[in-house]
Amino acid sequence: MNTDRPPPQRGFPEAEFARRLERAQDFMGRATMDALLFTTPEDIRYFSGFLTQFFQSPTRPWFLIVPKAGKPVAVIPTIGEVAMSRTWIEDIRTWSSPHPTDDGISLLAGTLAEFGHRIGLPMGREAALRMPLNDFARLRQRLDGAEFVDASPIIQALRLVKSELEIEKIAYACAAVGDAFDAAPELFSVGQSDVEAFRRFKIECLEQGVDDVSYLVGGAGAGGYGDIISPPSGRAIQTGDVLILDTGCTYDGYFCDFDRNFAFDNASDHVRRAYDTVYRATTAGLAAARPGASCADLFHAMQGVMAADGALGNDVGRLGHGLGLQLTEGPSNTPFDETELQPGMVMTLEPGMSFAPGKVMVHEENIVIRDGEPQLLSRRAAPELPVIG
Amino acid sequence: MNTDRPPPQRGFPEAEFARRLERAQDFMGRATMDALLFTTPEDIRYFSGFLTQFFQSPTRPWFLIVPKAGKPVAVIPTIGEVAMSRTWIEDIRTWSSPHPTDDGISLLAGTLAEFGHRIGLPMGREAALRMPLNDFARLRQRLDGAEFVDASPIIQALRLVKSELEIEKIAYACAAVGDAFDAAPELFSVGQSDVEAFRRFKIECLEQGVDDVSYLVGGAGAGGYGDIISPPSGRAIQTGDVLILDTGCTYDGYFCDFDRNFAFDNASDHVRRAYDTVYRATTAGLAAARPGASCADLFHAMQGVMAADGALGNDVGRLGHGLGLQLTEGPSNTPFDETELQPGMVMTLEPGMSFAPGKVMVHEENIVIRDGEPQLLSRRAAPELPVIG
Numbered sequence: 125m126n127t128d129r130p131p132p133q134r135g136f137p138e139a140e141f142a143r144r145l146e147r148a149q150d151f152m153g154r155a156t157m158d159a160l161l162f163t164t165p166e167d168i169r170y171f172s173g174f175l176t177q178f179f180q181s182p183t184r185p186w187f188l189i190v191p192k193a194g195k196p197v198a199v200i201p202t203i204g205e206v207a208m209s210r211t212w213i214e215d216i217r218t219w220s221s222p223h224p225t226d227d228g229i230s231l232l233a234g235t236l237a238e239f240g241h242r243i244g245l246p247m248g249r250e251a252a253l254r255m256p257l258n259d260f261a262r263l264r265q266r267l268d269g270a271e272f273v274d275a276s277p278i279i280q281a282l283r284l285v286k287s288e289l290e291i292e293k294i295a296y297a298c299a300a301v302g303d304a305f306d307a308a309p310e311l312f313s314v315g316q317s318d319v320e321a322f323r324r325f326k327i328e329c330l331e332q333g334v335d336d337v338s339y340l341v342g343g344a345g346a347g348g349y350g351d352i353i354s355p356p357s358g359r360a361i362q363t364g365d366v367l368i369l370d371t372g373c374t375y376d377g378y379f380c381d382f383d384r385n386f387a388f389d390n391a392s393d394h395v396r397r398a399y400d401t402v403y404r405a406t407t408a409g410l411a412a413a414r415p416g417a418s419c420a421d422l423f424h425a426m427q428g429v430m431a432a433d434g435a436l437g438n439d440v441g442r443l444g445h446g447l448g449l450q451l452t453e454g455p456s457n458t459p460f461d462e463t464e465l466q467p468g469m470v471m472t473l474e475p476g477m478s479f480a481p482g483k484v485m486v487h488e489e490n491i492v493i494r495d496g497e498p499q500l501l502s503r504r505a506a507p508e509l510p511v512i513g
Numbered sequence: 514m515n516t517d518r519p520p521p522q523r524g525f526p527e528a529e530f531a532r533r534l535e536r537a538q539d540f541m542g543r544a545t546m547d548a549l550l551f552t553t554p555e556d557i558r559y560f561s562g563f564l565t566q567f568f569q570s571p572t573r574p575w576f577l578i579v580p581k582a583g584k585p586v587a588v589i590p591t592i593g594e595v596a597m598s599r600t601w602i603e604d605i606r607t608w609s610s611p612h613p614t615d616d617g618i619s620l621l622a623g624t625l626a627e628f629g630h631r632i633g634l635p636m637g638r639e640a641a642l643r644m645p646l647n648d649f650a651r652l653r654q655r656l657d658g659a660e661f662v663d664a665s666p667i668i669q670a671l672r673l674v675k676s677e678l679e680i681e682k683i684a685y686a687c688a689a690v691g692d693a694f695d696a697a698p699e700l701f702s703v704g705q706s707d708v709e710a711f712r713r714f715k716i717e718c719l720e721q722g723v724d725d726v727s728y729l730v731g732g733a734g735a736g737g738y739g740d741i742i743s744p745p746s747g748r749a750i751q752t753g754d755v756l757i758l759d760t761g762c763t764y765d766g767y768f769c770d771f772d773r774n775f776a777f778d779n780a781s782d783h784v785r786r787a788y789d790t791v792y793r794a795t796t797a798g799l800a801a802a803r804p805g806a807s808c809a810d811l812f813h814a815m816q817g818v819m820a821a822d823g824a825l826g827n828d829v830g831r832l833g834h835g836l837g838l839q840l841t842e843g844p845s846n847t848p849f850d851e852t853e854l855q856p857g858m859v860m861t862l863e864p865g866m867s868f869a870p871g872k873v874m875v876h877e878e879n880i881v882i883r884d885g886e887p888q889l890l891s892r893r894a895a896p897e898l899p900v901i902g
Contacts, residue, residue, distance in 0.1 A: 134746075134747060175743075175744055176730065176742045176743060176744065177727075177728045177729070177730055177742075177744070178730060178742040180727065180728050180761065180839070180840045180841075181834075181839075181840055181841035182639050182640075182641065182839060182841065182842075183638075183639055183834065183841050183843075183845065184830075201830065202828040202829075202830065203742060203828050203829050203830060204742065205828065206739050206740040206871075207740050207742055207743045210743075220828070220830045221830050222638070222830050222831055222845050222847055222850075223830075224847075224849035227638070245646070247645055247646035247647045248645055248647050249572075249611070249616070249645060250571050250572055250645070251571075251645045251646070252571065252641065252642065252643050252644065252645065253641065253642060253646055254641050255641065256636055256637055256638060256639070256640045256641065256665075257634070257636035257640070257642055258636045258637050258663060274647060276645075319724075322724075323719055323724075326719055326725075327716050327719050327720070330712055330715055330716050330719075331716070335708075335711075335712075335744070336715075336726070337725070338566075338569065339566045339569050340566070341565065341566055341567060350595050351595040351596050353565045353566075353567040353592060353593065353596055354564075354565060354596045354599075355564055355565065355566070355724070357523075358523060372569065439591040439592050439594065439609070440592050441573075441590065441591065441592060441609045441610050441611050441612075442611060445570075445572065450569070450570075450571060451569045451570055452569075452570035452571065452572050453571075454572075456572065456611050458611055458613075460613035461611075482595075
């Protein structure tokens with residue numbers, strides 16, 4: 125681990141959760157909701173601080189209820205009781221899971237009924253219900269008369285703006301990954317299999333101090349790459365290749381998400397120009413990232429530069445997004461997302477374009493919206509395409 | 514990477530997917546379903562071979578349809594088109610996502626309608642729907658007259674039995690992690706922070722050839738640990754501690770899932786006896802793991818040994834589970850799971866018990882059910898608690 129860059133303290137003081145709860149209850153009051161019901165790891169963690177990789181097991185449902193008054197209540201499998209009791213949550217109700225016939229549904233229904241009948245549940249964009257649909261139908265049956273309403277706008281509005289303590293964790297992950305990218309000339313070489321290149325980069329990120337290399341995708345190809353969401357193929361890196369690595373590494377459960385491009389031995393003028401265009405698109409995004417501007421403004425600022433330079437299109441559907449407890453969070457830099465930028469929002473600027481048939485160029489930086497200029501969390505990419513070898 | 518243990522070839526021949534499809538369509542015929550609809554990364558990957566970490570972004574829904582006849586049809590965001598076109602799937606329909614008002618729902622509804630009105634969707638144990646509930650409601654509205662029926666039993670029955678090519682991948686991940694655990698005396702030491710111990714182990718697993726250390730949980734405590742689902746806390750390892758590490762590492766998208774225990778400098782007789790009890794419970798599980806026996810039989814075989822030795826209980830709710838594309842899959846070794854063991858099923862044997870208040874001991878091995886004795890995929894844990902230092 126890089127000891128020159130001491131990691132921020134893990135966890136949060138209780139005051140952080142109290143503030144999140146207070147803001148949620150303020151929204152709930154205005155929307156006349158009696159309780160919010162959460163089922164996903166990130167929403168549960170946001171209100172409780174409960175951090176575990178155990179959610180990778182799909183077997184057991186987990187529930188967190190945020191009532192209109194008072195602290196959140198956890199309704200969880202017994203296996204999580206010890207870990208949950210270390211958080212600020214006091215009311216922890218458990219059942220032995222897996223259960224033959226009633227995997228927490230009676231316990232959840234009984235608990236929800238204590239708080240009222242109008243229940244907010246995230247049902248909109250970016251949301252999913254982490255429990256079997258059959259069990260959700262049973263829950264609705266048990267709560268006859270209860271009304272489930274969409275809580276996606278509430279949870280998204282809450283999670284959008286990060287506290288300084290949250291930003292510190294993201295900044296640390298960004299700094300560690302920045303240092304790992306700086307080691308690229310020692311990590312990557314012509315003749316190396318892309319599987320091995322990915323492996324060396326994952327190890328370097330861990331050595332630099334991230335907790336997990338949760339996400340690493342990319343690709344290499346002669347004069348550019350065509351796909352940015354794939355694992356490595358086993359192909360050896362060749363002279364004239366352009367390699368992109370796009371990584372979401374975590375520290376204490378918070379993500380960075382940015383990429384870097386590298387050419388090997390040489391790069392054509394065409395590739396260099398594409399790199400330069402997308403670099404200048406990022407610059408335009410940084411210039412547009414001001415409180416009061418919208419995500420659509422960010423999109424247009426970046427897209428304008430790429431369109432002027434003859435971009436052939438983009439199949440990603442957006443040019444960046446929110447970032448925090450998840451690799452990607454709302455909002456999205458699309459032409460239709462009118463979400464207003466506010467200080468404390470952590471966003472990615474991710475301009476990308478096709479510059480030749482089957483060849484794309486993508487850059488990405490992580491920023492915090494501040495009064496005035498945004499703060500870069502990722503050290504910015506080199507202004508010219510780096511060439512290794 | 515350990516070059517003495519060459520990794521299996523990545524991917525599968527088309528015949529593997531053709532067999533999976535044929536078996537699915539056989540089940541569908543008997544259940545008179547017109548199409549199956551899948552939304553989760555693992556179900557989509559099972560039928561298509563489409564492997565990406567991009568599903569960590571919750572923004573876009575992805576769909577795969579398995580019709581009652583013919584090859585699967587992908588209905589996916591444009592960003593996935595290049596990667597999906599490298600699989601055996603031919604019919605790939607895309608839309609630009611995120612979309613302001615219709616995130617694939619019209620396209621999905623139109624495609625489903627081509628195949629009939631009785632649609633199987635996983636809705637039962639272990640299942641979740643990876644799309645917003647609001648969009649699912651819109652889909653049902655668009656498909657007025659369509660009937661959604663639970664396809665969980667079908668997909669679970671299919672994924673339960675692994676092919677030899679799938680088993681090879683799991684075996685490779687197990688072997689790599691086994692070698693990483695063998696390096697424990699060089700990796701872990703008294704005075705080391707558990708954060709650093711986890712980091713060193715993750716790096717060792719990568720060096721040994723796994724693709725990702727997707728899951729690593731555990732804990733250390735004086736004379737034992739109380740919680741097995743948490744990330745490291747920052748506490749330094751001390752003389753007399755027992756450390757457990759439980760890891761799910763992947764190779765080509767397939768998981769191993771097993772743990773190992775280590776004492777530092779010394780271990781009390783009480784801890785050694787607990788280790789021995791749980792070791793013998795594993796032995797009993799191995800002896801019971803025969804085709805025709807049930808998961809409940811596995812549970813009782815292991816639980817019997819621990820109960821006889823005075824176990825204080827177990828808050829995990831099961832003593833092992835299926836393993837493959839996910840860290841945990843059905844079935845579960847519980848008293849109520851009567852799933853019959855069949856050759857080719859990959860299972861974990863995971864006996865665990867409380868042996869003192871707040872102290873648990875858990876072992877885990879990965880096996881394949883074979884005609885006769887099961888095959889161990891994980892090299893078995895040491896018969897006595899290993900002591901480091």
